Amino acid sequence: GESVGLHLPTLSVQEGDNSIINCAYSNSASDYFIWYKQESGKGPQFIIDIRSNMDKRQGQRVTVLLNKTVKHLSLQIAATQPGDSAVYFCAETKYGNKLVFGAGTILRVKS
Amino acid sequence: ETGVTQSPTHLIKTRGQQVTLRCSSQSGHNTVSWYQQALGQGPQFIFQYYREEENGRGNFPPRFSGLQFPNYSSELNVNALELDDSALYLCASSLGGTGGTFYNEQFFGPGTRLTVL
Numbered sequence: 001g002e003s004v005g006l007h008l009p010t011l012s013v014q015e016g017d018n019s020i021i022n023c024a025y026s027n028s029a030s031d032y033f034i035w036y037k038q039e040s041g042k043g044p045q046f047i048i049d050i051r052s053n054m055d056k057r058q059g060q061r062v063t064v065l066l067n068k069t070v071k072h073l074s075l076q077i078a079a080t081q082p083g084d085s086a087v088y089f090c091a092e093t094k095y096g097n098k099l100v101f102g103a104g105t106i107l108r109v110k111s
Numbered sequence: 112e113t114g115v116t117q118s119p120t121h122l123i124k125t126r127g128q129q130v131t132l133r134c135s136s137q138s139g140h141n142t143v144s145w146y147q148q149a150l151g152q153g154p155q156f157i158f159q160y161y162r163e164e165e166n167g168r169g170n171f172p173p174r175f176s177g178l179q180f181p182n183y184s185s186e187l188n189v190n191a192l193e194l195d196d197s198a199l200y201l202c203a204s205s206l207g208g209t210g211g212t213f214y215n216e217q218f219f220g221p222g223t224r225l226t227v228l
Contacts, residue, residue: 008151034216043115043201043219044154089153097144097167099203099217101153 008087010106019077019109023090023102028071030092034099035064035075039086047075047088077107085109113138115204115220123226124192132187132223134202142166143185144217145177146201154201160185161207189225197227 013019025033031052036044050057050064050073057064063076073090087106091099116135124130136143142161146154156169160179174190183204189196203217 036219041221043203043221045219046216049216091153097142097159097161098156098169099144099146099154100156101146104153 008104008106010108012108012110013080015080015082015109015111017080019075019080019084019107021075021077021088021105021107023073023075023105025071025073025090025092025100025102027092027094027100028068030094030100032093033064033066033073034091034093035062035073036089036091036101037084037086038089038104044089080107080109082109082111115202115218117200117202117220117223119223120221121224121226123228125228126192126194128192128227129188129190130192130225132189132200132202132225134185134187134204134220136183136185136202136204137218140204140206140218141183142205142207142215143179143183144203144205145185145187146203147171147196148199148201148222150198157187192227194227197225199224 034049035047038044048059048064061078065074087104089104090102093099118133144159145157148154157171158168159166163179176188179185199222201222203219205215205217207215
């Protein structure tokens with residue numbers, strides 16, 4: 001399939017290690033922050049979201065951390081697997097209609 | 112439950128032509144948002160339709176227009192195509208979109224890859 005992220009920053013991790021993907025957001029008034037995973041040839045797939053009144057939320061193998069002081073969002077993936085290889089985007093929204101996406105990070109998992 | 116579908120998958124047009132892209136929303140969803148994703152970039156919001164009315168628009172010129180039908184499917188039309196319009200066009204459906212103080216997850220389709228020559 002065609003790559004969606006030819007010039008994006010790349011994070012390479014060994015299978016089984018933990019991954020941390022970072023994102024800086026722009027609008028301090030945003031009330032939801034979302035992480036999406038996009039595989040080659042596919043649309044973005046929802047991973048996890050967090051509301052602005054929280055600083056941490058956990059899902060299955062994933063944790064999102066929100067630091068509103070420095071407008072920073074991170075996605076932690078535990079025990080990274082080859083199937084986690086994709087481009088990861090953070091997105092922010094206020095009132096839920098328009099999603100504003102960050103630049104994206106390529107995650108490569110080495111077996 | 113049927114997910115979001117888009118057609119066509121790929122499309123090649125020449126500069127100055129017009130194009131129509133189609134999206135069928137997920138069952139039960141009444142809101143459709145369109146995004147443009149240039150190669151190597153994140154998606155950019157074009158506009159959103161809620162119950163057949165435009166409900167927010169991004170920084171795109173008027174030659175980008177849309178429609179939503181009573182069954183909540185949607186079309187994106189682009190007139191006078193330019194080379195920079197080459198991109199992956201993504202449709203996302205969700206439930207809600209009234210601009211209230213809540214967020215409803217947007218489910219994305221696979222996209223239409225438009226190439227303008």
